[in-house]
Amino acid sequence: MATIAAPTRMVGAPIKRREDPRLIQGLSHYVDDIRLVGTLHCAFLRSDYAHAAINSIDTSAAKELPGVVTVITAEDLGEVGDIPCGAEIPDLKVPGHPALAVGRVRFVGEAVAAVVATDAYIARDALDLIEVDYEELPAVTNLDKAVEADSPLIYDDFGDNIGFTMPLEAGDVDAAFAEADHVVSQRFVNQRLIPNAMETRGVLAEYLPGEGTLTVWSSTQVPHILKTQLALIANVPEQKVRVIAPEVGGGFGSKLNVYPEEVVVSHLAIQLRKPVKWTEKRTENFTTTIHGRDQVNYVDVAVNNDGTITGIRAKILADLGASYQLLTPLIPTLTNLMIVGCYKIPNVQIELVGVLTNKMATDAYRGAGRPEATYIIERMVDLAAAQVGMDAKDIRFKNFPQPDEFPLEIPTGIIYDSGNYQESFNKALGIVDYDSLRNQQVQLRQQGRYLGIGISTYAEICGMGPSIAMPAGGWESSTVRVEPTGKITVLTGVSPHGQGQETTFAQMIADEFGVDIDDVAVIHGDTGRQPYGIGTFGSRATAVGGTAMVIAAGQVKEKMAKFAAHLMEANPDDLVFEEGSILVEGSPDQAVDFVAVALEAHVAKNLPPDTTPGLEATHFFEPSNFTYPFGAHIAVVEVDTDTGEIDIQRYVCVDDIGNIINPLLVAGQVHGGIAQGLGQALYEGAVYDESGQLLTGSFMDYAVPKATQMPHFETDHTVTPSPVNPMGVKGVGEAGTIGSTPCMVNAVVDALSPFGVKDIEMPLTPNRVWQAIQDAKG
Amino acid sequence: MIPGSFEYFAPTALDEALSLLQEHGDDAKVLAGGHSLIPTMKLRLAEPAVIIDIGRIGGLKGISESDGKLVIGALTTHHELESSDLVQQKVPLLAQTAAEIGDVQVRNKGTIGGSLAHADPAADWPAAILALDADLQIAGPNGERSVKATDFFQGLYETDLGDDEILTAIHVSIPDANTKGTYLKLHQVASGFALTGVAVVLTKSGDTCQSVAVGITGVSDAPYRASAVESELTGAALDAENIAAAAERSVDGIDALEDIHASQAYRQNLAKVYTRRAIESAAS
CATH class of the missing domain: 3.90.1170.50 (Aldehyde oxidase/xanthine dehydrogenase, a/b hammerhead)
Structure with missing residues (x-):
């Protein structure tokens, strides 16, 4: 009877993307097709x-x-x-x-x-x-010069090229810096990137x-x-x-x-x-098409001899470009929010200045404001460690919050939902065998070889919602429909463009209804078919859109259970959905075929009293908070000091993204994210000349990372579920990008620390690395 | 990425191609593998009115051995050179150089003749062709002529090739058993071209350098033979000190390029380091 069978639980299974066969065969339809x-x-x-x-x-x-x-x-x-x-x-x-x-x-x-x-x-x-x-x-192209009083104006009636200033102050920053044993200062350039979908x-x-x-x-x-x-x-x-x-x-936000x-x-x-x-x-x-990043940061941190970081002060100049696209001025405000990263730093002072220039508008690019924040704090933590003579590992443990402190309100006003930063970091340190790596580093230096070990521990914001914290709508929608033949159609308001929700959402639905995944279709991206939705960005689709879907599915199941109970003369509360049947839990003899109930619900001749035909529900879900994934990345590099070339020997990351729906797709997101983060660290950078011409206007001059340049990624996870959605998921679309950029720069700077190199401006081209060595040598 | 309109000819004989070139002069461009010309046309940096596709002309393709030489047809692809048993046995430097060019797709379509005729200052072939002291065979309205590699490259995208001529083949003398070649390159990370590429052909006599030829690309507006390095090392013992001293002279008299990818000082440094390493490799 039952044609549908789902022998194992789909959620958590590393199944291949159902989207891929049509993509690989060129059978899909993009706009131009x-x-x-x-x-x-x-x-x-x-x-x-x-x-x-x-x-x-x-x-x-x-x-x-x-x-x-x-x-x-x-x-x-x-x-x-x-x-x-x-x-x-x-x-x-x-x-x-x-x-x-x-x-x-x-x-x-x-x-x-x-x-x-x-x-x-x-x-x-x-x-x-x-x-x-x-x-x-006259063109305005340099951020520092654009804010000077005598700069040419892009909009005459504005009086200057400043789009906005946003101050942020928490705690007593002046006291923290006055009392600190050390103040460490650094200027960073978070260079402009071109998304290149x-x-x-x-x-x-x-x-x-x-x-x-x-x-x-x-x-x-x-x-x-x-x-x-x-x-x-x-x-x-x-x-x-x-x-x-x-x-x-x-899209990557573009x-x-x-x-x-x-x-x-x-x-x-x-x-x-x-x-x-x-x-x-x-x-x-x-x-x-919009560009990403493009900030100049002037940063100070106050640090005591024991490694405690007591304060951070930053002036952030953010290049907005010549006009605003949808979220342009909002993106750098996320840098403000995330400036303390995964550390307890009680005193924070930021002056964010949004600057207009004669360039393409910046806007959301994979990470959108958070990679910039992570770069600032992760680089500063390393510089602070060097200043007080502490290992880069130890200073991090010193400043982490304890797991029992979550949910944790941080000074910038947001609440980290859950976390155990020690666990993911310890796991990463164990994978690389950190202490022996440090020993190896000492030995190699004696031979004139320069090994570098870079660490980045990060926290970030995902699961974009609730609405109060969003420009327009921090919720998501889904319709779940069981068709007369028992097939299930899911309509989602999110709009996947490579993330693979046709697979992961179907996995969740297959488990909910106890049906085969091939009997589920996830339909998206058509306003004529779906309920209104917000879209896919900010690693929100599963945490927000997936939750809307699971709740809608629960509503359909409830109705379906009533119908099934009516047919079996059972109590709907006793029913479970398993392997293509709806059955009384613990009594496999008392079962009705899933497809039969689906048909009955639409033929509608034998429905229980006070029920309406059809099996469809729509739910709009708004989370109570963002989710805050975290993790630890560790890179091992060797630098050729004659040429500045960087050999990436190992790349390890342990991400905590909450519960995992499909480990294979998670790995894909992490790999791609790391590649893009390493792209910023090592290769990419939009270069405009003084007259505002884009010198990196093609792939001949703008280097996106290529597969052959990437190291083997050793990825692992810890699982700290999020409390803000019933599935306990956090989001993984941007984690790799956010964690990896400072990790790589920290590794290279660590390698060159014997020369006295403290910072190198990204991208770390061989030329820049070599030049940093020459400059340090004097 | 839409080129302007052009007239397209696909001659099947060399004479036919040459007379089309005669007829259309400056308006015409010769199309071989297309990997330099077509991108510039798509960007409308070049808008030739006439394209003469020489891909259907017999006899311009393939690799053979003749009188102690490898004869390489101008239309031979990089991949064919990379994978040819004959090349790998007789002049492995050519296969090694081919393997460093672009990516698989580029190597499958791009041709050695097209690359040499285009004379990109950062192309890989010129370094090897210079170090191997190859002869380039050129057909024109007045028949065939042969030109030494050292005389062929004249500047930024400039060669000895006339507007009415077609490069037909490259002749490379097969080195003896005491001779080794090496090509080392730092890729410009976006384009894959050579930020610096150094080809060395070195003949040893015991532990002494009997002769050495060093071809360098990517450093200057035209590829060159590092003659100061060659004279410094010829006749000298092949020890680390002598090699390093000779390599220091790899940019003598050369005006190194500077662009967004590399400063002049860095290119000079790269030329020296890569020359040293390439010589060490060839001498080992």
Whole structure:
């Protein structure tokens, strides 16, 4: 009878991603793969100048090119609204952000005009026929100089280039520094990074004038937010707008946004009443998709001879770029919140200054503000240890909170949900055999070889919610439906774009209903199908979206149990869902087939009294707090002091992300995260010259980490469940990135400590490492 | 990443290609493996009106041995050189150099002739070709000619190759048993090109350096033979001190490049360190 069987528990099993076969075989559909009859193609003319007045734009020659349908500039956008920014910060200066430049361009790559043509080649050719008369203005590219009184202004009416200042003070910082045995100071540059998702952005918009509906396919992490914003900006009633995020090839935060191209392409589709498509070129992705990080930090810590860190003081200059994207000014505020990392530091003083420059806007990039904080504190802890002559391991234990202190309110005002920092750190130290490594280091130094051991212990914020702490909505939604044939459809408001929730969510549902995982489909990314959701970012999908789903599933089960109990004349409270059956717990003879109940619920001829047909529930879940994963990373490197080359010999990390749904996918997230974190430490960095030209505008000059450069990752876990969701999960999307960057820099600086090297600015290219040795030698 | 429009020719005979070049002059670009030309076209840094694809011309591909030489067709891919038994037996330096180029996809499509003709200042082949003192065979409207590698490279993307000529083959003398070659390289981490690449061909007589040739790429705007190193070491005992002293001269008279990837001082240092290590390796 039972065709469904789930012999083992799925949650916790390292099963392969169900998404992968279609991806590997090229059978999936990204935006650019979607073909609508009569589609027109859009291309954008972009500014070659970082800062210039636009005297005039002549589109006449471009319009005459055969195949060109239209060419528009800002004045053709009519009532189209500005690109939105969701940040609410006291006294934030918010510049206007038109979808196409009005009167002035403020970064290289800013869209100035859009061409629509019958094919993408003609559209591209037409760009060369548009003549823009620019008058170049002095560009503001250096953070330190941008805040000086005599700096050129990016927005004349602002009076300066400061978007906002956010002070944060807790405890008695002045006393802490006055009384401390030592004060250690360091300037850090957390360099600008370019996210480089494998799939560039893309938009396809179709407007059906009869129905009055706008459908937009976009490579986005937030289809619901995009739907609402497009309705408001492009002036289409929201109930007539549908946004579909089809297969999305990565985002890392860069697609957590509403971009000018999404607005312009939608507007063009409405105006032209034909489908319009734009596929971002890689060069555009480099210049006009948001960048990450970009801070200069001036940091002091107060430390006593016994290693106790009593205070931290920081001035943070955060480069916002030339205009705000969705969350631009909010990102560095997360650095403020997480500045004490995983340590008990009672006295904190931060002055965060958000600075406008003639560059692409910064915004969320894997970790978003937390990697910067972790970098600051983990580097400072090492410097403090060196100052007081303590081992980098010991100073960390000295300043950790004890496990029984959680939930732990930290001075920046947030509450760490759960933690046992000693356990994960001890485990990592054990894996590398730390004490013998230190002995080995001493011996090798005697032979003129420079081994470095780097440590990073981190805590971070995941599971983004509750709403009070979020720009707009810290909850998530899910609908769970058991179909008449017993198959289960899950609709989720989160929007996976590589994370693998089609697998992990199905694992959870398979266990909930006691069915085979292949009978579960997880559907996402289509506002026409799902209940409203917030999206996938901030390692929130499982902790928030997964919880919404599990609660909705519980509601369906409750109803289904009533139906089953009615058929068996049993008590619904006694029933369990196992191996394709619903049975009285402990009495396997008293069972009814899961599929039969599903059918009965829809045929609806024999339902218990006071019940309605159907098996579907929707739940909106809002967590009470963020989750705070933590862990310990340890890197072992050897530096070739003749050339500055770094050989990564071991990389160990022990992460605590709460309970684990699928260890294989967790490993994937950790590996990718570490790779991106090491990318920042060793290879990556957006370089703008003084005139605001992006010098690293292609993969020839911007180095993303490659598989062959990565060491073998030795990963392990401790499990400290989160109390803020019933599954006890925390989130793992960003942990690797957050922990790994300072770990690697600490390792290299440790290797070169015999030369007196105290800091090297990232990325640690061989050139910079070699130069640091030369400088230290004098 | 959309190139401008162009006219495309795929001649099947060398004469045909040469006459197309004659006809179109400056407007035409020769397409071999496409791994230098096509990226620049996609970025519209190059917008040639005419593309002459020489990929279908017979006789420009393959590796053979003839009169003590390896004859390498210009269209031979990096991968073919990397994996050829003949190359590995006779001139392993070539296989070693090929293995350091780009990635698998680049090595499968890119050609030795295309790379040499393009003359990227950080390409790998020039170092090895210089150190091996290869002869480059060139076909033009006036027939065939041969040019020494040392005369071929003239500057940044500049070679002895005329607009109306096509590089057809590379001739490399097969070294004797006392001769060893090495290519060592530090990759520019983004592009995979050589931040510095040093090829050394060294002939020993006992423990003495009978002769040595050092080709260096990535350091200057054109690859070069480090002749000061060569004269310093020739006839000298191959001990650590002599090798180090000779390697110190690897940038004598050379104006080292400076860019966002490496300072001038660092490139100079790299040239010296890699030259020392390459000589040590070849001498071992």
